[in-house]
Amino acid sequence: MRVRNWLRLHTSLVYLFLYGPILMLIVLSFNRSGLPTAWGGFSLHWYQELWQNKALLNAALNSVLVAGGSTLVSAVFGTLLAMGLERIARNMVLDAFVFLPMIIPDIVLAIALLSFFTFLEMPLSLLTITISHIVFNIAFVAAIVRTRLSYFDNTLEEASLDLGAPPLKTFFKITLPLIFPGIVAGSLLAFTISLDEFVIAFFTAGPARPTLPILIYSMVRFGVTPDVNALATIVLSISALLILISQRLGGTEGFF
Amino acid sequence: MNGWRELIRVENVVKRFGTTIAADHVSLSIGEGEFFALLGPSGCGKTTLLRMLAGFETPDSGAILLDGKDLTNVKPWKRPVNMMFQSYALFPHMTVYDNIAYGLRQEGLAAAEIERRVRQVLELIGLPELAKRKPGNLSGGQRQRVALARAIVKQPRVLLLDEPLAALDRKLRVEMRLELKRLQNEVGIAFVFVTHDQEEALSMADRAAVMRSGKIMQVGTPEELYNTPANLYVAQFIGEANVFAGRLQNSQGEWRLVTNANAYRVPSTEVQRSGLTNGEDAAVVVRPERMVIEPCEGEQDSAPLNRVFGRLLEIAYLGNARNFVVETDDGQRLSIQTPATELAPPVCVGESVCVGWKVESGILVSASENGGGKADEQA
Numbered sequence: 104m105r106v107r108n109w110l111r112l113h114t115s116l117v118y119l120f121l122y123g124p125i126l127m128l129i130v131l132s133f134n135r136s137g138l139p140t141a142w143g144g145f146s147l148h149w150y151q152e153l154w155q156n157k158a159l160l161n162a163a164l165n166s167v168l169v170a171g172g173s174t175l176v177s178a179v180f181g182t183l184l185a186m187g188l189e190r191i192a193r194n195m196v197l198d199a200f201v202f203l204p205m206i207i208p209d210i211v212l213a214i215a216l217l218s219f220f221t222f223l224e225m226p227l228s229l230l231t232i233t234i235s236h237i238v239f240n241i242a243f244v245a246a247i248v249r250t251r252l253s254y255f256d257n258t259l260e261e262a263s264l265d266l267g268a269p270p271l272k273t274f275f276k277i278t279l280p281l282i283f284p285g286i287v288a289g290s291l292l293a294f295t296i297s298l299d300e301f302v303i304a305f306f307t308a309g310p311a312r313p314t315l316p317i318l319i320y321s322m323v324r325f326g327v328t329p330d331v332n333a334l335a336t337i338v339l340s341i342s343a344l345l346i347l348i349s350q351r352l353g354g355t356e357g358f359f
Numbered sequence: 360m361n362g363w364r365e366l367i368r369v370e371n372v373v374k375r376f377g378t379t380i381a382a383d384h385v386s387l388s389i390g391e392g393e394f395f396a397l398l399g400p401s402g403c404g405k406t407t408l409l410r411m412l413a414g415f416e417t418p419d420s421g422a423i424l425l426d427g428k429d430l431t432n433v434k435p436w437k438r439p440v441n442m443m444f445q446s447y448a449l450f451p452h453m454t455v456y457d458n459i460a461y462g463l464r465q466e467g468l469a470a471a472e473i474e475r476r477v478r479q480v481l482e483l484i485g486l487p488e489l490a491k492r493k494p495g496n497l498s499g500g501q502r503q504r505v506a507l508a509r510a511i512v513k514q515p516r517v518l519l520l521d522e523p524l525a526a527l528d529r530k531l532r533v534e535m536r537l538e539l540k541r542l543q544n545e546v547g548i549a550f551v552f553v554t555h556d557q558e559e560a561l562s563m564a565d566r567a568a569v570m571r572s573g574k575i576m577q578v579g580t581p582e583e584l585y586n587t588p589a590n591l592y593v594a595q596f597i598g599e600a601n602v603f604a605g606r607l608q609n610s611q612g613e614w615r616l617v618t619n620a621n622a623y624r625v626p627s628t629e630v631q632r633s634g635l636t637n638g639e640d641a642a643v644v645v646r647p648e649r650m651v652i653e654p655c656e657g658e659q660d661s662a663p664l665n666r667v668f669g670r671l672l673e674i675a676y677l678g679n680a681r682n683f684v685v686e687t688d689d690g691q692r693l694s695i696q697t698p699a700t701e702l703a704p705p706v707c708v709g710e711s712v713c714v715g716w717k718v719e720s721g722i723l724v725s726a727s728e729n730g731g732g733k734a735d736e737q738a
Contacts, residue, residue: 261415262448264435266513267465276461280452 125339132332153330162318163334169229169304169314170297173236178290180237181244182282188245189252202246204239212238213306220307227309235307236297243296244289251285284352291349295342366391366549367412367517372421374407374573381407382418383573389517389551394543396560397553399570399596405553408570409519412551413442425516436465441515445522447506449494455481455505456490462513480512483545500531507539511546520552524559536563557597561585569593585646587632591724594644601650601693603667604726607641616643616723620689623665629723640726647696649720652683652704655713664715669693671712685714 127139132150136143153159188198204212216235225231259281263273301316308317315338319331367389374382381404389395397405410416411423414435423430430438441462450458456477463473481487484504494502503526510518523539524532540563543550554560560567561581568578569592576596577589588594595602605618607625614625623643635641655668669687676682681703683695693714697704706712 256446256448258444258446258448259450261413261435262442262444262450262509263461264415265413265440265442266462266509267436268461269434269436272465277450 128332129336129339131329132336134329137329149330149333152328153333156328156330159315159318159330159334162313162315165229165312166298166315169232169236170294172233173240173297174290174294176233176237177240177244177293178286181241181289181293182248182286184241185245185248185252189249202242204242205246209300209302213303216303217306227307229309229312229314231307231309232304232314235303236300239303240293240297243293244286247289247292248282248285251282251288255281288349288352291345291352295345295349298342299338363390363393365389366393366426367551368422368424368427369408369412370422370424372408372411372418372423374404374411374416374418376407380404380573382411382421385421385573385575387568387575387578389549391549392547393549394540394563394565395549395551396564396567397551397570398557398560398564398567399555401555402572403570404573405555405570406521409442409521409551409553412517413440413519414438439516440519441510441513441517442519442521443506443510443523445525447494447502447526449502449506449509451494453493454490455486455492455494455497458494458505459509459512462509466513476512480508483511483542484508499527500535503527503535507542511542511548514546515548517549517551520550522554523552524554524556532559539563561597569596571596586722588644588722588724591642591644591726594642594722594724599647599694599696601645601647602642603645603691604640604642607635607637607639607723609637616641616721621667623721624663624718625721625723626719628719629721633723633725635723635725642724642726644722644724645716645720646722647682647694648680648698650693650695650714650716652685652695652697652706652712652714654704654706655711663718665718665721666713666715667693668711668713671706671708671710674706674708683712685712687714 131139133145133147134142135146135148137149184201188194188201212235216231216238220227220231255278259277260273263277264270268276299316301320304314305317305320308314313321315334319327319334322328322331365388367387369385369387372382372385374380383404385404385408397408399405407416411418414430414433418431421431425439430440450461453461459477459480460473463476468476477490478487481490484507486501486504486508489497489501489505494505497505503523507520507523520539524535527535536559539550552563561584564581566578566580567584569576569584571592577584577593579587579589584593584597588597591602594600603616603618603621603623605616605623607630608615608617608622614627614630615622616625625643633641651664652671667687669685671683672686672692673684674681675684676699678699680696680699683697683704683706685693685695687693695714
């Protein structure tokens with residue numbers, strides 16, 4: 104019984120440690136005074152300020168472009184890759200190497216990509232960030248679609264062929280609709296990760312158009328304005344929502 | 360088989376998977392409108408043969424013909440053949456109606472025609488009210504019917520069924536045997552089904568092929584398979600069999616099977632049928648219901664019975680029959696079945712009994728399981 108109480112206390116403290124700062128950030132974003140030390144009453148003032156901050160909004164747009172672009176490309180190629188691995192390769196080594204970009208330290212990947220682009224003499228821009236994000240996003244999409252595929256009953260495809268639908272039509276009518284929840288789940292996860300990815304973006308970004316994390320980082324160095332709290336709260340909400348949807352879809356029951 | 364006309368011809372088909380051989384020079388003819396079973400234990404190659412008929416596997420050599428046309432390399436989506444899968448393989452994201460209409464849509468039929476044919480087949484399987492349901496909301500029996508409807512609505516020349524009843528519970532399975540038979544009669548399409556259950560094959564099929572290790576052991580009607588098996592394997596696989604192994608001998612015009620302990624008379628008609636000759640290793644197979652059991656009371660009437668002595672181990676009353684298990688003096692176990700409508704034989708468990716069968720009830724087969732005999736001629 105004693106042990107139980109101790110465990111309960113410990114659990115509460117850990118949760119406080121994990122989520123306290125985030126909670127404080129959210130609360131502060133509604134703090135009229137803008138000071139982390141004094142509560143000046145509830146206000147949406149900093150959200151209005153944020154709306155005026157063109158630099159922040161542009162950076163946010165850049166992030167959405169990078170995340171959206173890399174996610175779209177990854178969704179297509181990650182899905183095809185998952186199918187290839189599940190149906191044709193069945194090779195432990197290939198498997199391990201596909202999922203490696205998910206585990207490799209970001210900094211390693213960042214340096215590697217930067218030298219790669221330098222080697223190709225490719226000017227750094229939003230495009231280079233997008234390409235870099237595709238590298239790990241493909242792995243995330245492939246991993247999740249593969250889970251979905253492993254539950255897929257291959258006789259469904261045979262049944263479709265048998266009923267007169269050629270392979271390509273079978274893919275679009277039977278396979279794709281059934282693994283679609285997995286593709287969406289993988290894409291949402293990829294989008295979320297890409298949206299706030301900092302290290303790789305920082306290395307591969309051009310000077311002209313920073314993504315949101317890069318801009319916030321530079322702002323922090325010169326003194327943070329409280330509208331960043333508001334922005335962080337919004338990004339947090341969107342990410343949480345996407346992850347929630349992604350987990351729902353990633354399960355075996357899915358859409359149907 | 361009046362008016363039997365060949366529809367499918369399998370010619371010398373060979374299929375290997377690595378080192379295992381799934382089809383070992385298989386040749387077979389299936390008739391128009393025939394209900395045909397591919398019967399054998401798991402791994403005998405029956406499903407591979409079915410999948411080659413569907414086009415999912417290609418033979419390494421040999422040919423498959425339909426109506427005289429070579430189908431061997433025709434893709435599955437271009438064959439006038441449809442299959443019902445063991446798992447049913449209903450599309451979970453489509454309604455029953457869309458599942459059934461799927462195949463017709465591939466043919467590019469007009470919407471009205473599709474609607475008419477789907478309604479018609481739903482009527483045929485007795486589930487017109489389920490058109491809007493998804494497969495996830497159907498019972499096992501309903502799914503099975505929908506899978507069947509989806510395949511026959513295309514009006515194929517041949518319907519292939521992979522273990523069509525295996526996924527159902529026992530009671531439903533027996534009901535569905537009759538139902539499948541009725542449907543097959545009604546639509547007049549040739550049905551080829553795969554099963555490991557000999558009872559299922561015997562009760563539904565017009566003819567069946569018994570397979571083993573990629574080879575066809577015998578093709579015949581259920582009665583032929585049961586009463587005149589081509590070899591010991593078929594005799595033991597189809598129904599229950601008491602087997603007496605020995606050597607065939609002819610002494611003074613009378614045929615006998617000489618075993619270690621005994622000599623049994625063998626009807627000369629069986630010797631002719633089996634094609635076995637003097638001195639060959641052979642076996643006599645006697646079905647349990649052809650045997651009689653009685654107390655041992657010395658020599659009885661010299662009726663044309665073969666006799667063997669033993670001890671009664673067990674009696675089981677089955678309602679419609681009584682089963683006796685007897686251990687013979689040389690340690691062999693025999694199974695005897697008598698109809699329950701007759702008086703129970705006056706025998707008790709543990710006592711010595713005498714088991715006998717009429718000479719003409721003995722079926723003579725070659726002792727080797729792959730048994731030569733006339734098996735090849737019949738197939």
